[in-house]
Amino acid sequence: MNHDIAIDLGTANFLIVHQNEIVVDQPSVVAFDRMTNKMLAVGNEAMQMEGKTHDNIRTVRPLQGGVIADYNAAEMMIRGMMAMVGLRRSFFKPFIRMVVCIPSGITEVEKRAVEDSAETLGARRLYLVHEPIAAAVGIGLNVEEPEGNMVVDIGGGTTEIALIASSGIICNQSVRVAGNTLDADIELYIRNEYHLLIGQPTAERIKQSIGAALTDLPESRREYEVKGRDLLTGMPKQIVVTQAEIAHCLDKSLSKIEESVMKLLEEMPPELAGDIFLRGMYLSGGGALLHGLDKRLSQKTHLQVHVAEDPLRMVAKGAGLTLNNIERAGYLIK
Template sequence: MNFFSPKIGIDLGTVNCLVCNDQKEILLNEPSIVAIIKETQEIMAVGKDALEMLGKTPENIEAIRPLFNGAIANYTITEQMLAYFITSSLGRVRIIKPDVAVSIPSGSTSVEYRAVLDALNSAGAKNGYLVPESLAAAIGAELPVFSPTGNMIVNSGGGTTEVAVVSLGGLVSYNSVRTAGNKLDDSIVNYIRKKHNLLIGPSTAEKIKIKIGSAVKVTENKQKNVQVRGRDNASGMPKNIVFTTNEVVEAIEIPLKEMINGIKSVLENTSPELSSDILDKGMVLSGGTALLPGLDDYITQSTGIPAIKAEEPLYCVINGLGIILNNLKYFERSLIK
């Protein structure tokens, strides 16, 4: 490997994309959205500019997320999005192509691995490395991943919840559940449509989740509420309702249970020795969904194992990639090339 090649890490998320260098400096943090002209497939905007267009575009323009549940749904657009992010991070004039490490869901297939590596090469990478998302999160959360002990990480972002037990630098037991923040948003949309006969979009549902959301029921004096504006399903006219925290809890109950089932499946496939370590140390929660109030309590109650929120849940994966880039030889056997 060329010593002078710039190194960048990309947390290629369904909702957001973060880019860092080998010093763990965040170079870019943008939504994983691209706005294109339908007829020509020409890109109009990427990231924050495209996010502002979501749900508001005319017929000839479409704002899309090229990643779905952690996997590439639109190869051509993903390739162009990666090229944009690499150029935005390193500049247009580059003498040497960069080495790029990208996080990928642990349960990805060999076809999905190849699709990401091909997209990286086409986007201008010299060498592409794939890192299991849960391993990167565990490293970024500063878990002792190379020790002969069980370390459990639950990384829940927008598209997937990555659950893994890490020991001696590798994944001992893991599961990738296609249920995370986006599924919670969809559940809120459906709940409001059924209970209040009101139509809202996923972006409104996400704002509700962030503002008043909770994984567990709260007492009346702790309950928050928010005004929700949408379209009446019967009349088609604009309508307002008041939505409460405990209604959010009811709305997201099913996807949270799916996440718990994913956690339990990993625990069931973990050796008794490592299970004992996990019971002592607990599991660490990372990713954007870890910020949902009460999620740590909900997981603890559901599994009987302490769940601890990471210090910086949103940055565990990207910080892990930064550490790996700074020690590529040390982590070489954990990478997919």
């Protein structure tokens, strides 16, 4: 049997590719018993507990900004996710080759934490690949040719903007403004404007349902019922918010992503600028699903903006394709 796997260590979602299939796609959340520190749940089950636990249970998101922030929690979460693959752990130790996606702006300390986690899982050979390159491979771009490709990968913790050519990143911008930042913006807006306290899961559902990058979209009058706790009375309360409101509250964070995109365009070598003018840029990651984001970036840059098919899984798909061509992939970090 082939025991090689590829992992997308996402801040919001954790994906594992095995034998050309995504076999695990779960939220990057783990729940512990506070008294014994025993893992109680991982993935979807742990996410359902988030914000609803009593004093003896704590939920943790061990990945922040696309990197490991809580090493022990991350190791236990990864073990729990690996168990979902359906192979006995004894198989992994002697045979496994592992491809892990990492942010392009990762530090050496953060990189070492990923390597240590892979070693504890018994990885015989570890390969690292930068997320923008994995996303480009998943989209179907030829990253090994000298022509330039521009990818904007908007994940849960970071937005990775990269110009890729000849199996490497020519220039890049990594900004820690992404899906989680947008959730926090929505929470703050609902709290300040309506004096209603909501949790991160509710803010994420609002973003997914009526989140938008522009206030003048045709569907800007769409509404969403929000339930939470009234900060003035302490009682449960329901309000209605519109898509235009949400677009307004997300504007400041989206402007930071725009600024990073413009900065990269200003830094790129002139010989590759022509390639980007012809090909445009590609959006991947969960943030690419935000209504009107492609239109907003196109208006700002005057370039074509393409949204990847199934952007949430594009990095994992690229990691899986890399796994199949591991001997010939010149962009791997060994």
